[in-house]
Amino acid sequence: MVTFYVKHWYTKTPKKDKHLLKWDLYQIKNEEYKKLKTFKEGKLQFSEKEIGGKYIVAGYLYEPELNNASAMKINVVPTEKIQILSVEVLDANGQKITKPLAYGQKIKVNVRTTVLQGAKLNIDLMGRRRKRQRTQCL
DSSP: OEEOOOSSOOTTOSOOOGGGOEEEEEEEETTEEEEEEEESSSEEOOOGGGTTOEEEEEEESSSOOSSSTTEEEEEOOOOSSOEEEEEEEEETTSOBOOSOOOTTOOEEEEEEEESOTTOOOOOOOOOOOOOOOOOOOO
8 A cells, every 4th residue: 555645735725734645646657647446545455466657646626736845756666565355255156145145155366465466265164062052841
């Protein structure tokens, strides 16, 4: 996760309020800029498919400027830290599971990670055993 923030405001900035900031992400290809998205918080995480890519993040109040200190060039490199970002358990048809799993039921598990693209990942499912309630007869 990369976090961007404003360290210095231009002296002529009328409203110096970080809550009014917008951030634009541009991809650089052949010296041309393609706008990918706008976000309100200066937080961004690149996926493994973006490794080796070149980007610009521009922070602005009114209009983005890509040729001054309000924009930062980024070269995406792989991280050394292994993280599991999310785990999603689906039924065999790819639908969200809405009830408890049955013994022998086939499922699909999607795991989003950093650094593990193409690697084998072992996943163990652990079940809970319910205690049987005994009734006493008198």
